[in-house]
Amino acid sequence: MTQSDSQQSHQKLGLLWPSLLTLLGLAILIGLGTWQMGRKVEKDAIISRLHSRAEAAPVSLDEVIARSRDGDVEYTRVEVPGILHHEKERYLYAPHQGYGPGYDVFAPMRVGEKRYVWVNLGYVPERFKSPDTRPAGGGAEDRTIIGIVRLSAKQETFTPDNNVADNLWYWRDLAGMHASAFDPSKTDLVPFFIEAEPVAGGVPAAEWPKPGTSKVKIFNRHFEYALTWYGLALTLLGVYVAFVWHRLESRRTPE
Structure with a gap:
């Protein structure tokens, strides 16, 4: 093996571990982003179900108690x-x-x-x-x-x-x-x-307690989280491309 072949072999080997680690990082980051998108779909379904419950016609207490024995009745x-x-x-x-x-x-x-x-x-x-x-x-x-x-x-x-x-x-x-x-x-x-819940038409200002002041909020920020993970994956890919380009340019530049 000539000295030039040896140098090229070492240069190629210099990209092996960065490439493997980059692939591993991309797999993890893209996997986390995809998982967050799945969580978004699940949370959307939960929010839709809860909103439909809270806006439905009221049922009797006995009916809710009966339902609670077999499943979730919150909201x-x-x-x-x-x-x-x-x-x-x-x-x-x-x-x-x-x-x-x-x-x-x-x-x-x-x-x-x-x-x-x-x-x-x-x-x-x-x-x-x-x-x-x-x-x-x-x-x-x-x-x-x-x-x-x-x-x-x-x-x-x-x-x-x-x-x-x-x-x-x-x-x-x-x-x-x-x-x-x-x-x-x-x-x-x-x-x-x-x-x-608040009385229809409101209540007099002097009447306490006031119902409905503690609003039920269910946050769904999984899409933002997914974009964060995908953005990090794109950034990692950009860094890797810049690293490889620098290595290739170094090979083309005579010592």
Whole structure:
């Protein structure tokens, strides 16, 4: 083998590992982008299904309970008559951008002899936290609620513990709220919350709680993520092409 052949062999070998690593990187990046596109399709289907549920005619509580035994019922629209017990309200810390510091009011509604469903009645500012400061007062209220089904939440990593003693809640703990207000062994708890929707035509400005202030938002940014991965793949390919071009130019330039 001549010295020139040896140099060319080494130069070719110098492209082997960069080429292999580039192919591996492209496979990973394109695979991640394709996976994100698949997640986008799945999320689109979920959002469409939830929107159709939230906009459908309300069904009875018994029907939702029956459906919950076989599948997912979250965001199903439901109509529930019963007796709200304002004296057992629980307060979820929920500052509002427009109204300021305040709480989402959760109250148990008796819907049977021993059966209760917890209802998110909406937002109240600090000054209207006590039910005695509101038109309904602090007792029982016969009322029909129309709203959507929401499930109990899980405590996130940086979410504080619920302060049961001071009735200050930071995440939707259905079992915890119920146990703090009733003897669970003597009551039948419906296994989900109901989030009340705004009354048709609006409510008087002085009426609290205000339902509908905590908007349900389901983000779908998977297309953006896919574009990011595909963009990185294109960038990697550009870098590789520039690297190969530089090597080829170096071979053509006499020493």
